[in-house]
Amino acid sequence: MQKEILLITNYFPPEKGAASNRMFSLAEGLAAAAYKVKVVCPLPNYPNGNVFKEYKGKTSVSEKTSFGEITRLWIWPSNSANKFIRLLSMLSFSFSLVLFFLFSKTPKKIFIQYSPVFVGFTAVFLGKLFSKKIILNISDLWPLAGLEMEILNKGWYYSLLLKMERFCYKHADLIVGQSQEILQYVSDFEKEKTTFLYRNIPNFKVSIPKEKLASDEIKIVYAGLLGVAQGIFYLCQQISLPKNVSLHIYGAGPEAEKIKLLQKKQVFFYGELERDSLHKELYSYDIAFIPLLKRIYGSVPSKIFEYTRLGLPVLYFAGGEGGNLVLKEALGWNIPVNDLSALQQFINTVSNEIIGGFPSKIVQERSLLAFDFKKQLEGFITSIEKI
Known part of the structure; x- marks a missing residue:
């Protein structure tokens, strides 16, 4: 029986950036290792906060690829600096995830890209509800990072995000982190949790660099x-x-x-x-x-x-x-x-x-x-x- 896995991520090509590149390389790598891969993500909109032209006007899109299947779900996109508007955007994709789990057959193992917090929390909650094995991939320590960047302040909203973060850690079967610092942070709350260091290593072919011509510049x-x-x-x-x-x-x-x-x-x-x-x-x-x-x-x-x-x-x-x-x-x-x-x-x-x-x-x-x-x-x- 072929092994199956579902990847849930807020970022995926044709979007650019570290998270989308990492998830694409992971999908290709798992497929090469004989996994049947399914990806669930929003309609492409990052970083400009607008759905890409070729996806405009659609509520969802299914695509067959070399590594498996991509399902792109509806999102109300935004890159606004307004926290309330950004929250609504995250909740819109969370709502789409709920509908996806209710009406789609999903693999036993799910890999969840965390953050954003609300998306990660929704995916973990649904994973537990549907008795999935949860692999939680932590690339940023939200809400702590938001506090350090002065995007967030301590208060009821920050406390809510902390509770959601701890819920995700508690109910994951495997914690995957992009740095040793992330894994150390998680272990302070979940000492017995199995962890794996998975750095943002790219997977592209390289050429041997040519010697540069001598220049004063x-x-x-x-x-x-x-x-x-x-x-x-x-x-x-x-x-x-x-x-x-x-x-x-x-x-x-x-x-x-x-x-x-x-x-x-x-x-x-x-x-x-x-x-x-x-x-x-x-x-x-x-x-x-x-x-x-x-x-x-x-x-x-x-x-x-x-x-x-x-x-x-x-x-x-x-x-x-x-x-x-x-x-x-x-x-x-x-x-x-x-x-x-x-x-x-x-x-x-x-x-x-x-x-x-x-x-x-x-x-x-x-x-x-x-x-x-x-x-x-x-x-x-x-x-x-x-x-």
């Missing part, structure tokens, strides 16, 4: 979500670039328009590219920049794995476990989070000689050795087959 690149947490607009305002250093920005998000209009020499904005096209562009840069304005407990940006797999050494400015990984695996430089003077000092003194300490081919080899998608997937499959 040092090109730093940022590619990803352009949001408040990443702080690219703020950092462009605060940091001065020497004549031999330029910053190149790719991506989309709430701050994209402000960055586009930013009048600053040696800062270049290119907008959003498809992933394959972006990878081709990234090979031409010297350093990949990974910033967060505040250290978020449990966060290990997927850009570490993505950039270094391409052979780019990283300038890490986000704190926590990610910085320790960069240093441990010798993948670049770790600047203390929010230490603008240390960041400015690095930019002022960076040189071809300093970059030469991290040759592209060596960075790629270290990354591929330290972060092996196939080996991680094999360990994950062993874990889910035990529950």
Whole structure:
């Protein structure tokens, strides 16, 4: 009898980003391991908060793929900064999930992407109600992350989210976390719970980086979500670039328009590219920049794995476990989070000689050795087959 699994996620291609890339790679990997995979997700709408053109006007869509079946459910999308509107958006997909479970046949094992909290809670509740084996994938420690980013304040709403979070941990049969910090946090509440470390390791073919032509210009690149947490607009305002250093920005998000209009020499904005096209562009840069304005407990940006797999050494400015990984695996430089003077000092003194300490081919080899998608997937499959 063929093994089956249902993946429930708020993000999935054609949406871009770490969560959708991770879920797609997981779906492909499970299918390659002889699983029949079903994916349930909202109609594509991230990060712009509008349903993609080809899906507009539809309440649900079923698609057959190389790895299995995708069911895209109705959502009232929004990327509004208003918490109430965002809550309504999450509840709309939760409502669609309830209808899906009531009227669809679902596999015994379900893999739930958490957060958002309300979506994760709804999926776990339905999983228990229908006697499913629940694999809870925790990529962010909400609501704690919201508190650290000052999106949330302590009060009744925060307390409600905490109760929902603990409910999810309690009723999961297996906890999967993207960082050791996440697993440690969960173990403080559920000491006997089985856990598995599943990092955001990408699964794409790579080319061996070519030796770059000698140049006096040092090109730093940022590619990803352009949001408040990443702080690219703020950092462009605060940091001065020497004549031999330029910053190149790719991506989309709430701050994209402000960055586009930013009048600053040696800062270049290119907008959003498809992933394959972006990878081709990234090979031409010297350093990949990974910033967060505040250290978020449990966060290990997927850009570490993505950039270094391409052979780019990283300038890490986000704190926590990610910085320790960069240093441990010798993948670049770790600047203390929010230490603008240390960041400015690095930019002022960076040189071809300093970059030469991290040759592209060596960075790629270290990354591929330290972060092996196939080996991680094999360990994950062993874990889910035990529950």
